[in-house]
Amino acid sequence: MAATNLGVGAPPRAAGGVGSVFRRRRRGRRPKEPYNKREALAGYLFILPWLIGFGLFTVISMTYSFGLSFTDYDLSTDVITPVGTENYRLLVDDPKVLTSLGNTFVYAVLAVPLELALALVLALLLQGARRGAGFFRVVYYLPKMTPAVATASVFLLLLNGNTGAINWFLGLFGIQGPQWLVDPAWVKPSIVIMGLWGVAGSMVILLAALQNVPRELYEAASTDGASKWSQFWRLTLPLISPTLFFLVIVNTIASLQIFDQAYLLFYRDGNSNAPDAALFFGVYLYQAAFQQFNFGLAAAMAWLLFVIILAITAVQIKLGDKLVYYEGGDRR
């Protein structure tokens, strides 16, 4: 690989002309080196589409929705009436907000550790397999290619309490399976099971992390008489902890937004006889916006979710700094 790559950290080069050919050999960081105006302009032209998109779909839309959250916006009549903090007060008073937030948290607390554990088990199995690992990796990955709607339509029938295949399978061992999609206590585990079927995304990332652990370390540990068990806990786990940490954060953010599966299993009919246990915050937000067409309230709910996710991520990063092992000291 050539010595000079397009590194981000590379200092800006001097203006064009013959002089720059010589000056670019100097690697030292020089203060206030002038940018090449043409190059800078071209750079901005290249990233212009993103700047426009970011401005429109992030800055303007988020600001606009923040403003709307203090209004009553009826989409059918297009009339906007300022109502102050009324929407936020409604959110605090509405017991369903608390229910839906509670459901969402319970789901995340169930789903994130279980999915990571299964992903890690699968990755470890593949990592240690002498042959066939590639084949099994493809097989485990197939569910990830299945659209949520197909997954839901199959699991809707597999999880059926009376005739579903899962209870039929449990029956072989003499276990009376629950009414998965009806019994409030089993609603969230049902969705977790659907999620576990598509666990391969995390598995692939963990497998890549496992393969990055230097083999010499295992050899050294073996020579020192460390058992496989203690190698796992004292070597593998610390070394892949940054990846685990990354997956915890990403998967938590995803779990807190759960919508597709819950909507498809319980709310697609538009009728409201779904159990309260299946009312997740994402579903409630959708109902406020697209069934009651109360966009002011929906905007307030979106902002509430944003703040909650931000807070949870911040806490996780704070905790992670203590638990995660970074090679070469405190790099971050």
Added chain:
Amino acid sequence: MTAGIRTVPDRPEATSARPRRGDGPPGSPGVWRRRIGQGVRWVLMIGFALMFLYPFAWLAAASLKPRGDVFDNRLIPTTIVWENYVQVWQELPLVHWVLNSIIIALLAATLVTLSSSMIAFGFAYFRFPGRNFWFRLLLASMMLPGAVTLIPNYLIWKYLGFLGTNTPLWGATLFGSAFYIFLMRQFYLSLPRDLFEAARVDGCSYFGLFRRIAFPLALPSALIVFLFEFQASWQNFTGPLIYLNFGDVEDFTVPLGIAYAMTKYSPTAGGHGDYQYVMVASLLVTLPLLIIFAFAQKYFIEGIASTGLKG
């Protein structure tokens, strides 16, 4: 099959070459211990494989059953009804749905690949004031939850007058996507800068650097972006639900159509429980992705592994 999909491409023999605990002369207890270990591993791997494959087998079987048998949990139907596959095209406007899905997915994937590669090159090659600031902002925007921007973006599309069309489902891809920009930039950063300097000396324009040198070299990464976006668009349910659900049934995409069919046949909504048609449609929406994956699984898995680690 095994040759193309090794898990450790750069050191294929390393696993067997590694000295293991319990290595010893044949017949010693260590060898047996290792064999039992490998045996348990195989049993577990096959067990998991069956669990992951079962829903596919169940789906394929159910799609061939007569209405009354869908729930019988047999993997080989007692009566095979091939007519389901013919009938479903008359039962549901599947032709429209498939065409809509293909058009939207191709548009989204093509546009996002072109725009993201270009924007990524802007971040990778050019030096301009504020570059690091904008790039950090781009990274931060990846953490912005989709559920949060859903409502605001709906209002933007409404304001721009695009509600009632499928433009919102692919329009934003014109402006690139943070995740793909990050992925492409990582690739460009590995290219030697001298390559571009030489082209500049030869009189190549800035856009020429991208079109003639950077993009052709980045085609494997661009393919990853294209495949990811095609998959995401093909699987997208929330988007069509919000932007198309209030329009004509014929404008639906396949995922939204299946949700519609699930309701249509549901006995609680006045249907007759013809779930075999839902199963056929579910299989048809899954198959294209499975076929693409069969040919391009290397790109999917590499893309996820590399970006996941670096993200």
